[in-house]
Amino acid sequence: MPKVTVHRKAHFNAAHRLYREEWSDDKNFEVFGKCNNHNFHGHNYELIVSLTGEIDQETGYVYDLGKLKRIIKIEIEEALDHKNLNLEVEEFKTLNPTAENIAVVIFNKLRKHIPLHLEIEITLYETPRNFVTYSGN
Amino acid sequence: MPKVTVHRKAHFNAAHRLYREEWSDDKNFEVFGKCNNHNFHGHNYELIVSLTGEIDQETGYVYDLGKLKRIIKIEIEEALDHKNLNLEVEEFKTLNPTAENIAVVIFNKLRKHIPLHLEIEITLYETPRNFVTYSGN
Amino acid sequence: MPKVTVHRKAHFNAAHRLYREEWSDDKNFEVFGKCNNHNFHGHNYELIVSLTGEIDQETGYVYDLGKLKRIIKIEIEEALDHKNLNLEVEEFKTLNPTAENIAVVIFNKLRKHIPLHLEIEITLYETPRNFVTYSGN
Amino acid sequence: MPKVTVHRKAHFNAAHRLYREEWSDDKNFEVFGKCNNHNFHGHNYELIVSLTGEIDQETGYVYDLGKLKRIIKIEIEEALDHKNLNLEVEEFKTLNPTAENIAVVIFNKLRKHIPLHLEIEITLYETPRNFVTYSGN
Amino acid sequence: MPKVTVHRKAHFNAAHRLYREEWSDDKNFEVFGKCNNHNFHGHNYELIVSLTGEIDQETGYVYDLGKLKRIIKIEIEEALDHKNLNLEVEEFKTLNPTAENIAVVIFNKLRKHIPLHLEIEITLYETPRNFVTYSGN
Amino acid sequence: MPKVTVHRKAHFNAAHRLYREEWSDDKNFEVFGKCNNHNFHGHNYELIVSLTGEIDQETGYVYDLGKLKRIIKIEIEEALDHKNLNLEVEEFKTLNPTAENIAVVIFNKLRKHIPLHLEIEITLYETPRNFVTYSGN
Numbered sequence: 001m002p003k004v005t006v007h008r009k010a011h012f013n014a015a016h017r018l019y020r021e022e023w024s025d026d027k028n029f030e031v032f033g034k035c036n037n038h039n040f041h042g043h044n045y046e047l048i049v050s051l052t053g054e055i056d057q058e059t060g061y062v063y064d065l066g067k068l069k070r071i072i073k074i075e076i077e078e079a080l081d082h083k084n085l086n087l088e089v090e091e092f093k094t095l096n097p098t099a100e101n102i103a104v105v106i107f108n109k110l111r112k113h114i115p116l117h118l119e120i121e122i123t124l125y126e127t128p129r130n131f132v133t134y135s136g137n
Numbered sequence: 138m139p140k141v142t143v144h145r146k147a148h149f150n151a152a153h154r155l156y157r158e159e160w161s162d163d164k165n166f167e168v169f170g171k172c173n174n175h176n177f178h179g180h181n182y183e184l185i186v187s188l189t190g191e192i193d194q195e196t197g198y199v200y201d202l203g204k205l206k207r208i209i210k211i212e213i214e215e216a217l218d219h220k221n222l223n224l225e226v227e228e229f230k231t232l233n234p235t236a237e238n239i240a241v242v243i244f245n246k247l248r249k250h251i252p253l254h255l256e257i258e259i260t261l262y263e264t265p266r267n268f269v270t271y272s273g274n
Numbered sequence: 275m276p277k278v279t280v281h282r283k284a285h286f287n288a289a290h291r292l293y294r295e296e297w298s299d300d301k302n303f304e305v306f307g308k309c310n311n312h313n314f315h316g317h318n319y320e321l322i323v324s325l326t327g328e329i330d331q332e333t334g335y336v337y338d339l340g341k342l343k344r345i346i347k348i349e350i351e352e353a354l355d356h357k358n359l360n361l362e363v364e365e366f367k368t369l370n371p372t373a374e375n376i377a378v379v380i381f382n383k384l385r386k387h388i389p390l391h392l393e394i395e396i397t398l399y400e401t402p403r404n405f406v407t408y409s410g411n
Numbered sequence: 412m413p414k415v416t417v418h419r420k421a422h423f424n425a426a427h428r429l430y431r432e433e434w435s436d437d438k439n440f441e442v443f444g445k446c447n448n449h450n451f452h453g454h455n456y457e458l459i460v461s462l463t464g465e466i467d468q469e470t471g472y473v474y475d476l477g478k479l480k481r482i483i484k485i486e487i488e489e490a491l492d493h494k495n496l497n498l499e500v501e502e503f504k505t506l507n508p509t510a511e512n513i514a515v516v517i518f519n520k521l522r523k524h525i526p527l528h529l530e531i532e533i534t535l536y537e538t539p540r541n542f543v544t545y546s547g548n
Numbered sequence: 549m550p551k552v553t554v555h556r557k558a559h560f561n562a563a564h565r566l567y568r569e570e571w572s573d574d575k576n577f578e579v580f581g582k583c584n585n586h587n588f589h590g591h592n593y594e595l596i597v598s599l600t601g602e603i604d605q606e607t608g609y610v611y612d613l614g615k616l617k618r619i620i621k622i623e624i625e626e627a628l629d630h631k632n633l634n635l636e637v638e639e640f641k642t643l644n645p646t647a648e649n650i651a652v653v654i655f656n657k658l659r660k661h662i663p664l665h666l667e668i669e670i671t672l673y674e675t676p677r678n679f680v681t682y683s684g685n
Numbered sequence: 686m687p688k689v690t691v692h693r694k695a696h697f698n699a700a701h702r703l704y705r706e707e708w709s710d711d712k713n714f715e716v717f718g719k720c721n722n723h724n725f726h727g728h729n730y731e732l733i734v735s736l737t738g739e740i741d742q743e744t745g746y747v748y749d750l751g752k753l754k755r756i757i758k759i760e761i762e763e764a765l766d767h768k769n770l771n772l773e774v775e776e777f778k779t780l781n782p783t784a785e786n787i788a789v790v791i792f793n794k795l796r797k798h799i800p801l802h803l804e805i806e807i808t809l810y811e812t813p814r815n816f817v818t819y820s821g822n
Contacts, residue, residue, distance in 0.1 A: 003274050004237045009266040013538065015426040015453040020743065031744055033751055039495035042426040042453005044538050050270075055241070058157065059168055060233035065267050066170055084450035096745035100689045104740070127424065127455050130750050133690040133735075141785045142818040150401065152289040152316040176358035179289040179316005181401050187818075192789070195705065196716055197781035202815050203718055221289075221313035264287065264318050277548050278511045283540040294606065305607055307614055324544075329515070332431065333442055334507035339541050340444055370608035374552045378603070403557040404613050407598075411551050414685050415648045420677040461681075466652070469568065470579055471644035476678050477581055561812065563700040563727040563769075587769035590700040590727005592812050632700075632724035675698065675729050 001054040005121075006062045008049050010072045012081035015042040016097040040084060045102070046125035047076065049110060053118040063118060071113050076106055099126040103134040111136070138191040142258075143199045145186050147209045149218035152179040153234040177221060182239070183262035184213065186247060190255040200255060212246050236263040240271040248273070275328040279395075280336045282323050284346045286355035289316040290371040314358060319376070320399035321350065323384060327392040337392060345387050350380055373400040377408040385410070412465040416532075417473045419460050421483045423492035426453040427508040451495060456513070457536035458487065460521060464529040474529060482524050487517055510537040514545040522547070549602040553669075554610045556597050558620045560629035563590040564645040588632060593650070594673035595624065597658060601666040611666060619661050624654055647674040651682040659684070686739040690806075691747045693734050695757045697766035700727040701782040725769060730787070731810035732761065734795060738803040748803060760794050784811040788819040796821070 017040045018032040028036045035041070049072060053062045083089055085097040091105045103124045114120055121135040154177045155169040165173045172178070186209060190199045220226055222234040228242045240261045251257055258272040291314045292306040302310045309315070323346060327336050357363055359371040365379045377398045388394055395409040428451045429443040439447045446452070460483060464473045494500055496508040502516045514535045525531055532546040565588045566580040576584045583589070597620060601610045631637055633645040639653045651672045662668055669683040702725045703717040713721045720726070734757060738747050768774055770782040776790045788809045799805055806820040 002237075002241050002271060004240060005270040006237065007268045007270070011538070013452050013454055015451040018745070031749075034493035037493050037495070037499075039498045040426040040451050040453065041424050041493040041495065042451065043424055044455045055235075055237045060155070060235035060238045062237055062269075064168075082445035082448050082452040084448070084452065087450045088448075098740075098745035100687075100691065100740045100747055101745045103689060104687050127422070129694040131692045132747075133692070134687060137688050139785075139789050139819060140822050141788060143785065144816045144818070146814040148401070150315050150317055152314040171356035174356050174358070174362075176361045177289040177314050177316065178287050178356040178358065179314065180287055181318045192783075192785045197703070197783035197786045199785055199817075201716075219308035219311050219315040221311070221315065224313045225311075264285075276511075276515050276545060278514060279544040280511065281542045281544070292608070305612075329509075329511045334429070334509035334512045336511055336543075338442075372603075372608035374550075374554065374603045374610055375608045377552060378550050405555045406610075407553040407555070408550060413648075413652050413682060415651060416681040417648065418679045418681070466646075466648045471566070471646035471649045473648055473680075475579075559812070561726050561728055563725040582767035585767050585769070585773075587772045588700040588725050588727065589698050589767040589769065590725070591698055592729045630719035630722050630726040632722070632726065635724045636722075675696070 001057060003052060003054055004062050005050050005052040006065060006068075007051075008065050008068045008072065010047045010049070010069070010077060011045060012047070012077050013042065013044050014080055014083050014085050015040040016085040016092075017041070018096055018098060020096065040086070043126050045080075046131075047072070047106065048123040049106075050121040050123070051114060051118045052121070063114075068114075071110065075109050075113060079109070099124055099130065099132045100134070103132050107134055107136055138194060140189060140191050141199050142187050142189040143202060143205075144188075145202050145205045145209065147184045147186070147206070147214060148182060149184070149214050150179065150181050151217055151220050151222050152177040153222040153229075154178070155233055155235060157233065177223070180263050182217075183268075184209070184243065185260040186243075187258040187260070188251060188255045189258070200251075205251075208247065208250050212250060213243055216246070236261055236267065236269045237271070240269050244271055244273055275331060277326060277328055278336050279324050279326040280339060280342075281325075282339050282342045282346065284321045284323070284343070284351060285319060286321070286351050287316065287318050288354055288357050288359050289314040290359040290366075291315070292370055292372060294370065314360070317400050319354075320405075321346070321380065322397040323380075324395040324397070325388060325392045326395070337388075345384065349383050349387060353383070373398055373404065373406045374408070377406050381408055381410055412468060414463060414465055415473050416461050416463040417476060417479075418462075419476050419479045419483065421458045421460070421480070421488060422456060423458070423488050424453065424455050425491055425494050425496050426451040427496040427503075428452070429507055429509060431507065451497070454537050456491075457542075458483070458517065459534040460517075461532040461534070462525060462529045463532070474525075482521065486520050486524060490520070510535055510541065510543045511545070514543050518545055518547055549605060551600060551602055552610050553598050553600040554613060554616075556613050556616045556620065558595045558597070558617070558625060559593060560595070560625050561590060561592050562628055562631050562633050563588040564633040564640075565589070566644055566646060568644065588634070591674050593628075594679075595620070595654065596671040597654075598669040598671070599662060599666045600669070611662075619658065623657050623661060627657070647672055647678065647680045648682070651680050655682055655684055686742060688737060688739050689747050690735050690737040691750060691753075693750050693753045693757065695732045695734070695754070695762060696730060697732070697762050698727065698729050699765055699768050699770050700725040701770040701777075702726070703781055703783060705781065725771070728811050730765075731816075732757070732791065733808040734791075735806040735808070736799060736803045737806070748799075756795065756798050760798060761791055764794070784809055784815065784817045785819070788817050792819050792821055 018035040019028045103122045125131040155172040156165045222229045240259045262268040292309040293302045359366045377396045399405040429446040430439045496503045514533045536542040566583040567576045651670045673679040703720040704713045788807045810816040
């Protein structure tokens with residue numbers, strides 16, 4: 001059967017701040033610039049989840065996008081939307097919430113719920129001009 | 138010569154319905170949900186056709202996008218635009234018109250008209266949030 | 275208090291067909307072209323609902339957009355999404371479902387649920403290139 | 412001379428929280444929902460500044476958009492970008508940073524720098540689906 | 549009958565240069581900056597034509613958007629697409645091709661072809677961040 | 686460490702013309718159509734630069750997008766923005782400025798400034814409907 005990638009878009013809004021606790025304020029500002037602001041700033045994150053696999057001959061689906069929408073809602077949107085990533089999301093208490101790291105966290109959260117014969121790719125827009133892609137390697 | 142991918146966007150509007158004739162109404166609704174509506178619903182499909190190959194040294198083109206535009210117009214838009222996919226398009230009389238299957242059908246239609254040294258990839262948006270990609274494997 | 279317009283986007287997918295029953299097939303085709311197809315075609319309709327009024331001094335809101343989102347969901351999306359407008363939506367059994375008429379129907383449906391001190395404007399995209407605006411006059 | 416409106420887009424990222432100090436936590440949550448989160452959340456704000464006036468016969472401009480870009484950069488982006496609106500922006504220490512109020516604040520900040528024969532309109536996207544418009548009345 | 553605005557998008561690519569012949573190079577550069585480049589630069593202009601009028605009771609249309617599409621194609625796209633506005637378009641031989649002036653020229657070209665009971669508004673994007681609106685006053 | 690791709694968008698406006706000096710006018714028009722116009726035409730080019738590599742454990746970055754933004758500004762935007770590609774950009778004095786060739790030139794310019802352990806991919810939109818991708822092979 002032909003192998004197709006199906007994509008589903010979602011989004012969430014969150015606050016974050018980039019810094020390393022063990023660095024001085026000067027070093028943090030030098031590396032992370034405005035993103036180091038102590039009082040946080042925020043983004044409308046746009047997320048694309050992509051699943052690659054063979055088309056099921058009976059349904060014509062690679063994966064039911066309605067089901068994927070519900071998994072994203074429960075596992076990602078409810079965990080991250082309108083949250084302060086540094087203060088309220090377990091994974092980022094010891095991990096800098098850069099777009100790169102958020103994409104890896106989202107990948108790992110979804111990997112547990114998506115059948116293993118399907119490859120996953122995560123695209124995460126932090127702003128309309130800055131975005132990242134991660135596919136689990 | 139460098140290998141480049143050239144992309145061309147197009148679109149068409151169509152009605153469709155997802156179902157399997159041999160299934161009960163209940164099973165069809167369970168699997169396809171609102172997309173199973175007997176009276177059809179519809180979409181503005183956005184299509185991206187991508188061709189990969191070496192740049193021609195004389196023209197600087199991988200493939201003339203004006204020519205690709207005309208092939209898409211004749212082979213895809215005239216065949217699918219403002220059509221009911223289930224009732225009026227031969228390929229979908231026995232094949233469920235999911236985005237996955239439509240992408241495969243479009244790939245096969247274009248494959249006959251594009252020189253074989255060029256790889257083809259099809260991206261098809263069913264809605265701004267649901268889309269699929271197929272490259273012929 | 276300053277007067278501000280607040281806007282909320284939503285969308286729905288539907289099938290429709292443009293025609294007048296009392297006209298001949300030829301006249302219908304002449305006037306409505308491909309949109310007259312007997313077997314229906316469809317669109318992803320994008321909807322913007324705009325409410326204009328004074329900012330409430332206590333909340334800083336003109337109108338709670340979460341509440342507007344729920345009204346649009348119940349009154350518009352559940353009534354029109356994945357429907358065949360001609361066959362399944364009462365208002366279009368005797369009214370041609372042009373973008374203009376759909377915008378007027380949506381306006382009238384929402385007018386009953388939005389406080390009268392707020393002006394309403396409806397913007398409805400039938401395709402990314404064709405859209406209409408209606409504000410109740 | 413013909414009257415034309417010229418528009419310039421800009422953007423900034425910020426954190427905020429909606430609440431009234433004198434209300435209970437319950438009432439704040441009831442009115443502002445997830446936007447009331449104590450630890451802030453954030454947005455990529457997209458801003459459109461629109462100026463209406465007569466075309467200058469010599470230049471063909473209503474207003475130099477390069478100049479408008481610099482005014483927006485200094486007065487709006489440097490004041491709001493990567494900031495926590497509640498904690499770091501004077502105007503929102505006593506004013507709820509709803510999209511409505513942010514639009515009014517931006518209008519007032521720009522009004523001082525734009526010649527009085529030009530009308531100003533502010534469009535502010537808080538998310539791609541929620542936005543507001545204000546023109547000074 | 550309800551008054552509705554119908555909108556149609558189109559686009560064209562063109563080269564232009566902003567300058568006044570009677571000004572020195574220094575003054576031209578001071579006023580028009582990079583847009584004054586002697587060798588021209590260019591844009592993908594996005595155009596929205598908006599017509600306001602009553603819905604026709606028989607068709608449900610304010611104006612047939614297919615017809616508007618053809619008028620825009622002949623009067624605007626064929627006149628401006630892939631052209632050098634300064635050198636090849638009559639109207640701009642003595643008029644600076646700013647976005648403001650191009651919008652006025654497009655308005656005047658269309659006014660002759662659109663019935664007088666319909667109001668016209670022109671929106672012209674010079675870039676995704678700079679655009680203008682003109683409605684004939 | 687996980688391998689992630691980070692993307693940064695930028696843009697520039699330029700004029701160009703497609704032709705081969707040694708060909709007749711007829712042959713040039715036959716191959717390049719309207720793009721062969723002697724007086725040039727132009728585009729708003731949208732550029733996406735994508736870098737693939739491992740996440741740095743200390744910063745959580747693959748590459749500082751602020752730094753990438755500055756490199757793109759100096760190496761690409763200042764070299765190409767508001768320029769006539771054929772007349773003013775060294776690389777295109779003997780190379781046809783097709784989207785394919787512009788992407789290759791941008792890739793080569795950036796390759797010198799980006800550490801070698803990072804892969805580069807260039808996506809270049811000539812118009813919203815025509816675009817190309819190049820990753821250095």
